[in-house]
Amino acid sequence: MRQGFYRVESVREIAGNIHLLSLHAPQIASAVRAGQFLNIKTRDMYLPLLRRPFSVYNRNGDSLEIIFNVVGLGTRILASGPSREPLDVIGPLGNAFGTGGDFEEAVLVAGGLGIAPMPMLTAELKRAGKKIHTYIGARNGSQIVREHMENVSVATDDGSAGSRGTVVDLLRTHLGNSSMTRPKIFSCGPTPMLRALAALADEAGIPCELSLESPMACGIGICQGCPVEVKDGPRKYALVCRDGTVFDGKRVVL
């Protein structure tokens, strides 16, 4: 992990209210792995006060990309375009997805902005020679991003793209109709989705890694602000920012 000032190269809208920001950050780009995040000071003032965490979406040579929805002040500032001032960034933070292990087919499941870590994950899995299936859930068709992803199936709440319903239901159906060889699930998305997915993975006996979110003050393990309950502890809680954000689905209580 390091702290540095990096130039914003571009900001553009790539889907309904989804913005892509590209950062020239060679030192982070050379070290980052799929599932890690950046903690960004959106401007040099005390409003917003804290940094804002974002998953690394993609790496492009010396550049890193993040994608985000505008939900509040910090993301509104980032979406307003590259400022002259470079951004103060700490990263890469958190652990990473386990792309190396003992499996053949990777099942990527993303809900909403949970697609953020999937392009980097896809690239890493391809390098590791894994077969990839991607399942994306969104509120509607205008919010689907498929770039840099492979073998994509879609579910939307309103049925405006792909099948109607939740992405976990879609995956359940697919798992029922096909047989995968030694699959492993990788997921990122809203907590209710992750909870349902962890239950499905458990039922089907498929190993499953979940990237979690939590409100964070520091992102670097010094505030104790981001607990997630774990089943295997000596301690009741692990820290999402330092011990995660990626956890074995069997390990966490969501």
Next chain:
Amino acid sequence: MANLSVRIGSLKLKNPVLVASGTFGYGGDVPDLSDVNTIGGIVTKSLSMKPRDGNPPDRIVETAGGMLNSIGLANIGVHEFIKNKLPGLRKFDTAIIANIAASSVEEYCDVLTLLEAQEGIHGYEINVSCPNVKEGGLSFGTDPVITAEITRRLRKLTPKCLLMKLTPNVTHVSEFARGVAGEGADGISLINTVVGMAIDHRRRTPKLSTVTGGLSGPAIKPIALAKVYEAALAVKIPIIGIGGIMNTGDALEFLIAGATAIQVGTANFIDPSASMKIAAGLGEYCDANNIANVKDLVGTLKVRADISVVKSWL
């Protein structure tokens, strides 16, 4: 080069800047992002006798110019601290101050006694903003008699620097300051967080799992300055100013208000080297203004003689 060193009881700090309890882990957690050898000292996360899990999520919410936390004193416990954290801290060239939290007067004494037997601890800071189990969970720190009593009991157990960390959530902090000074505390750390809450109006739910939490950051600096000023007028022992200090200018305000040293808290979350920058900034300020000793700034607030300061609390 100005002399930045200050003395608090028997403890000499190379400069008046420390990192505040609970905002810098156990002290050695982010070596890539900070150099603690350039600051006056590290105050550890509050340590209790047994490990504490802390409160359920959500523990953090940002508010205008500040943040609320309800960590619930989550910590690894004093035994694991001694075994796994203290050896690393001994290698630093800075003062190590162990912060202690407890739910009974006896527990404060027992934790301090365990630490007193160790090498490498230069002083103690006592967090009295903890629920007192015997008194039905009311904070020790809101009762001046118990706060003084804790000081008296701990004073007997150590010749090292003993700091009492007071809460701002009382009417007259000077009453507490006089109490702990009278029982032999070497200094007073002021302030801990201010009670606050935040609500999600759409869901009609509190944003913190514990409903209320502790407010910190720039939003509390004016409160902290007023409390430091009040305490500094009431007692002769050194005050360590805490609350919303983000930069050198903020630190100077606290020194001028009467603090001998300062602690940097929430700013560490935004910039883990904030305290180091402030220590360097104080040196530059003194040099630029021909101040030979940073001590000479302490309590130099100029108040117009024709204005009567409201001292009803004194």
